[in-house]
Amino acid sequence: MTSHYLDIRVLPDPETGPAQLLGALYDRLHLTLVQQRLDNIGVSFPDYSLSPRAIGNRLRLHGGEQGLLQFLKTDWLKGMRDHVRLSEIAEVPADARHRTIQRRQYKTSAERLRRRRMKRKGETAEQARAAIPHTIERRPDLPYLHLHSRSTGQTFHLFVALGPLQEKQQAGSFSSHGLSASTTIPWF
Secondary structure, eight states: OOOEEEEEEEOOOSSSOHHHHHHHHHHHHHHHHHHHTOOSOEEEOTTOEETTEEOOSEEEEEEOHHHHHHHHHSOTTTTTGGGEEEOOOEEOOTTOEEEEEEEEOOOOOHHHHHHHHHHHHOOOHHHHHHHSOGGGOOOOOSOEEEEEOTTTOOEEEEEEEEOOOBSSOOOOOOOTTSOEEEEEEEEO
16 A cells, blocks of 8 residues: 655756666665565656656655655665655655556667567578568657666666556555556655
């Protein structure tokens, strides 16, 4: 149950942009959720905007009061404390509406898909180019986080989509990114 929340604001830094800091913060959050095997912490981005496309510089954690307190006892902010400000844990406003916040994945690179196909099917570059046209690429218009995969070492964009506003909360669990296509978080 997401009855409480806390905000984490990324502070301006002359050497590192807010998007990089938010990505680093989110990388740490994800790692901790995986290590602790937690599925009761959800996230939202209160400053999310489609026009202009922006994720903002604030990350909001949602959960039960005790779950958030326990999470904060971990050392997940190590190395980030000078770059962020945490609010107190607070109760969600009674009149808050709810929505899902989910990851949206896109086939954004025809070249990457071709390389993958060449490996999997043993095709030549020409065969893969014929099978996967350039027109398959989609240019997403959603806000995203710039993250680093610990398993592959690669950087990637995690595109974030908001579900429609709902009057009632839908209980459930969250992914290791704090997102869900069915479990809602309060939106205010």
